[in-house]
Amino acid sequence: xxxxxxxxxxxxxxxxxxxxxxxxxxxxxxxxxxxxxxxxxxxxxxxxxxxxxxxxxxxxxxxxxxxxxxxxxxxxxxxxxxxxxxxxxxxxxxxxxxxxxxxxxxxxxxxxxxxxxxxxxxxxxxxxxxxxxxxxxxxxxxxxxxxxxxxxxxxxxxxxxxxxxxxxxxxxxxxxxxxxxxxxxxxxxxxxxxxxxxxxxxxxxxxxxxxxxxxxxxxxxxxxxxxxxxxxxxxxxxxxxxxxxxxxxxxxxxxxxxxxxxxx
Amino acid sequence: xxxxxxxxxxxxxxxxxxxxxxxxxxxxxxxxxxxxxxxxxxxxxxxxxxxxxxxxxxxxxxxxxxxxxxxxxxxxxxxxxxxxxxxxxxxxxxxxxxxxxxxxxxxxxxxxxxxxxxxxxxxxxxxxxxxxxxxxxxxxxxxxxxxxxxxxxxxxxxxxxxxxxxxxxxxxxxxxxxxxxxxxxxxxxxxxxxxxxxxxxxxxxxxxxxxxxxxxxxxxxxxxxxxxxxxxxxxxxxxxxxxxxxxxxxxxxxxxxxxxxxxxxxxxxxxxxxxxxxxxxxxxxxxxxxxxxxxxxxxxxxxxxxxxxxxxxxxxxxxxxxxxxxxxxxxxxxxxxxxxxxxxxxxxxxxxxxxxxxxxxxxxxxxxxxxxxxxxxxxxxxxx
Numbered sequence: 079x080x081x082x083x084x085x086x087x088x089x090x091x092x093x094x095x096x097x098x099x100x101x102x103x104x105x106x107x108x109x110x111x112x113x114x115x116x117x118x119x120x121x122x123x124x125x126x127x128x129x130x131x132x133x134x135x136x137x138x139x140x141x142x143x144x145x146x147x148x149x150x151x152x153x154x155x156x157x158x159x160x161x162x163x164x165x166x167x168x169x170x171x172x173x174x175x176x177x178x179x180x181x182x183x184x185x186x187x188x189x190x191x192x193x194x195x196x197x198x199x200x201x202x203x204x205x206x207x208x209x210x211x212x213x214x215x216x217x218x219x220x221x222x223x224x225x226x227x228x229x230x231x232x233x234x235x236x237x238x239x240x241x242x243x244x245x246x247x248x249x250x251x252x253x254x255x256x257x258x259x260x261x262x263x264x265x266x267x268x269x270x271x272x273x274x275x276x277x278x279x280x281x282x283x284x285x286x287x288x289x290x291x292x293x294x295x296x297x298x299x300x301x302x303x304x305x306x307x308x309x310x311x312x313x314x315x316x317x318x319x320x321x322x323x324x325x326x327x328x329x330x331x332x333x334x335x336x337x338x339x340x341x342x
Numbered sequence: 343x344x345x346x347x348x349x350x351x352x353x354x355x356x357x358x359x360x361x362x363x364x365x366x367x368x369x370x371x372x373x374x375x376x377x378x379x380x381x382x383x384x385x386x387x388x389x390x391x392x393x394x395x396x397x398x399x400x401x402x403x404x405x406x407x408x409x410x411x412x413x414x415x416x417x418x419x420x421x422x423x424x425x426x427x428x429x430x431x432x433x434x435x436x437x438x439x440x441x442x443x444x445x446x447x448x449x450x451x452x453x454x455x456x457x458x459x460x461x462x463x464x465x466x467x468x469x470x471x472x473x474x475x476x477x478x479x480x481x482x483x484x485x486x487x488x489x490x491x492x493x494x495x496x497x498x499x500x501x502x503x504x505x506x507x508x509x510x511x512x513x514x515x516x517x518x519x520x521x522x523x524x525x526x527x528x529x530x531x532x533x534x535x536x537x538x539x540x541x542x543x544x545x546x547x548x549x550x551x552x553x554x555x556x557x558x559x560x561x562x563x564x565x566x567x568x569x570x571x572x573x574x575x576x577x578x579x580x581x582x583x584x585x586x587x588x589x590x591x592x593x594x595x596x597x598x599x600x601x602x603x604x605x606x607x608x609x610x611x612x613x614x615x616x617x618x619x620x621x622x623x624x625x626x627x628x629x630x631x632x633x634x635x636x637x638x639x640x641x642x643x644x645x646x647x648x649x650x651x652x653x654x655x656x657x658x659x660x661x662x663x664x665x666x667x668x669x670x671x672x673x674x675x676x677x678x679x680x681x682x683x684x685x686x687x688x689x690x691x692x693x694x695x696x697x698x699x700x701x702x703x704x705x706x707x708x709x710x711x712x713x714x715x716x717x718x719x720x721x722x723x724x725x726x
Contacts (some may be wrong), residue, residue, distance in 0.1 A: 179689025195380055203375075208412045208444060211451035218452075225688030244376055244407040275443045276408065 089114045089279050095144035104130045106303040117280040119290055122300030130282040166194050168247035169240030175232045177224040184220035190242040200263045213238035214268055230261035250282035254289050266293040291338035366392045370400040374410025382710045384413040395429040411444040484681045491603045506609035514575040515617030519560040522567055526625035530632025538640045547641040551651045554633030559664045563625040568671035572704040575677035580700035583683025611676040618672035671708045678704040
C-alpha cells in the first residue's frame with residue numbers, strides 16, 4: 079500500500095475511539111483529525127487520557143472500539159508486518175527520554191536505522207551524527223552515555239533518535255516537562271524549526287502554556303472522554319466550555335497569554 | 343503526489359537516487375531519501391568527477407530528506423577538499439533550505455574528538471589492578487560502616503526496624519524452604535548413590551552413614567544452601583538497592599534523615615544471619631534423609647540401622663562446624679549483595695551488571711571462606 083502524504087491532507091484520523099482499562103472508560107466516541115504540516119497539542123486535566131490517546135495512535139495500546147487511520151491506513155487490528163512498515167514513518171519522544179542506558183547517544187540514534195535499513199555501519203553513524211547535530215547537540219555528546227547527560231540534553235538526544243528515520247510524523251510526550259524556562263523555550267523553537275524545514279507533522283502532549291502559545295498550530299482539548307475543543311490557541315481560550323475556561327483562566331494561563339501577546 | 347513535500351516518498355515506488363556527470367555539470371535525479379540512497383554509495387566515489395570548477399544540477403531531484411541533504415553536503419565538501427570548488431548549485435528552493443540547515447547544523451556541531459586510543463596490554467593490566475584494589479578497599483570500608491551501624495544498633499535497639507527484619511526473614515528464609523529442601527534431598531541421593539557403588543565392592547555398606555552424614559553436615563549442606571541463597575536472595579538485594587539508587591530513592595532516604603545503612607542493609611544482614619543457619623539445619627535433615635532413602639534402596643541399610651549408627655559416628659561437633667559456617671556465609675552474601683546494589687550508577691544496564699557481579703562474587707567468597715575454614719579447622723586438629 080502506498081503511503082503518500084500531501085500538505086493539508088489528514089494524516090491521523092480518529093473516529094469513534096473508545097479506550098478503557100477494566101471498567102474505567104478513558105475515551106468514548108472520540109473523534110480527531112490531524113492535518114499534515116501542523117503542530118497539534120493534546121491538552122486537558124490530569125487523567126483526561128492525553129497520553130492514552132497518544133499511545134493508542136502509536137499502536138502501543140489496542141482501543142476497545144472505533145478506528146484510527148495513520149496515513150490513510152487503518153491501524154486497529156493491523157498485522158505485524160504492516161505495523162512494522164508504518165512504524166518507520168513516525169518517531170516518538172517519550173517523557174523520560176527512554177534512551178537505552180547501555181548505549182551511547184550515537185548508538186541510540188543508530189538503533190532505528192540499523193533495524194529498518196540495510197545501510198553499512200559507517201554510513202549509519204554519519205547519519206546519526208547529523209541527527210544529533212539537527213537536535214542542536216554538539217558532536218562530542220554522541221560518545222556520551224544517557225546517564226551522563228543533563229535533562230535538556232537528554233530530551234534533545236531522544237529527539238535525535240525520534241528523527242532517525244526522517245519520519246513524517248513526530249510524537250512528543252511532555253517535551254518540555256522538567257526543563258528550565260530557557261531550555262524549554264529553546265526546545266519549542268527547535269521543534270518549530272524542524273517542522274518547517276523537514277515538513278513534519280507534530281503531535282504533542284503538554285501542560286506547558288508557553289509551548290501552547292508559541293509552538294502550536296492547533297490545540298485539542300480533552301475532557302468528558304472526548305475532544306471538547308479543537309482550535310488554534312487564540313480561539314480555544316475564547317471557548318465557553320467550563321472545563322476549558324477553568325484550564326486557561328487561572329493566573330498561570332493569563333500570564334502565559336499576556337506574554338504571548340506581548341511577544342507578538 | 344506533490345513532489346515538493348520532502349516527506350512524500352512513497353514506500354511502494356522508490357526511485358533510486360542517481361548522479362551523472364557530463365563535462366563540468368553533474369546531474370542528480372530520483373529520490374534522495376533514506377530509501378532512495380539505501381543501495382548506492384552516498385559519496386559517489388565511482389563517478390568520474392569533472393576537474394576544476396563544476397556545477398551541480400539537482401533541480402530534477404524528486405524528493406529529498408536529511409539523509410539526501412547529508413549526501414549532497416558530503417559530496418560538495420569532498421570535492422572542495424580535493425581542490426574542485428563548486429561553482430553553481432541548482433536546487434529547488436525547499437530542497438536548498440534543507441541543505442542549508444544540514445550544512446549549518448553540521449558546522450555548528452563540530453566534529454567529535456577521536457576517542458582516545460586504549461593503551462597497551464600493560465596499561466590495561468595496571469588499570470584493572472587499580473580498579474579492583476579500589477573496589478576491594480571500598481568494600482572493606484562498607485563492611486566497617488556496617489559494623490559501626492551494628493554497634494549503634496546495640497546501643498539503641500529500640501530504633502531498629504523490626505518489620506523490615508521479619509519481612510526479610512520471610513522472603514529470604516521461609517520462602518526458600520522448598521527449593522533448598524529439594525536440592526538438599528537430591529544432593530543426599532547423589533552422594534549416597536556415588537559412594538554406595540564403591541562401598542558395596544568392599545562390603546562396607548554400613549559406612550554409608552559416616553560418608554553421608556559427615557559430608558553433608560560439615561560441608562555440602564551449608565555450602566549448597568549458601569549458594570542457593572546467594573543466587574536467590576543476594577541478587578534480589580542488589581537489584582532492589584540498585585533500582586532504588588537509579589530512582590534516587592536512596593538519596594531521598596538520606597535527605598529525610600534515614601541512613602540507608604540502617605534501613606536497607608542492617609535488617610537484611612541480620613535477617614540472613616538468622617535465616618541461613620536455620621535453612622542449613624533444614625538442608626542437613628533433608629540431605630541425610632536423601633542419603634537414607636538411597637542407602638535402603640541400594641545398600642540394604644534399613645532406616646533403623648542408619649539411625650542407630652548415626653549418633654555413634656556423628657559428634658555434635660561436626661554438626662556445629664557446619665552450623666558455624668552458615669552465619670559467616672550469610673554475612674558475606676548480604677554484605678556483597680547490598681554493597682553491589684550501592685555501586686549501581688546510571689540506569690537499567692548497570693543494575694543488571696552489578697547483580698551479576700554480586701552473585702559471582704558472593705559465591706566465590708563463600709567457597710573461599712569454606713576453604714579457609716577447612717584449613718583453619720585442620721590446623722587446630724579438628725577433623726571429626
